[in-house]
């Protein structure tokens with residue numbers, strides 16, 4: 001029998017708050033500063049990095065990891081967002097285990113890749129918590145517009161057209177999303 005919100009005894013808040021907190025907690029808790037430094041030191045900063053090739057948005061993974069190792073999380077976030085304006089959201093939801101982390105050369109000897117997704121989250125979470133001055137500046141408007149439908153991971157390809165260089169070139173980029181927050 002199909003079950004929906006009108007089915008008797010099916011309603012919101014059926015579980016105690018603590019159960020919801022457990023069910024929806026982080027699958028992978030964020031890295032602390034010390035953990036991020038240790039993890040970033042595991043990167044070999046590969047030339048022609050396979051992790052970057054495996055990333056659908058082509059993020060320069062070794063460069064952003066290097067910046068974390070150099071205690072420059074803001075610079076790391078900039079490197080990420082230059083390639084992927086949704087890099088903050090992707091750090092939470094991207095299936096890194098079958099993309100960049102699967103390609104990481106650390107798998108060969110240790111069977112344990114560099115935690116690229118958690119490092120990406122470390123950098124972008126830091127930027128969200130300490131936004132400071134805008135990372136990118138706009139050029140005068142050209143009148144050109146780019147529309148992107150969907151502000152989720154599936155929009156990666158569309159976001160290729162909305163990269164910061166397009167924004168900096170004076171294009172108006174409008175994200176159309178059904179929900180209030182990107183990535184939800």
Ligand code: SF4
Pocket residue numbers: 042043044045046049050051052061062103104105106114116
């Ligand atoms: S493949 Fe692994 S070790 Fe090499 S640059 Fe990427 S994250 Fe670092």
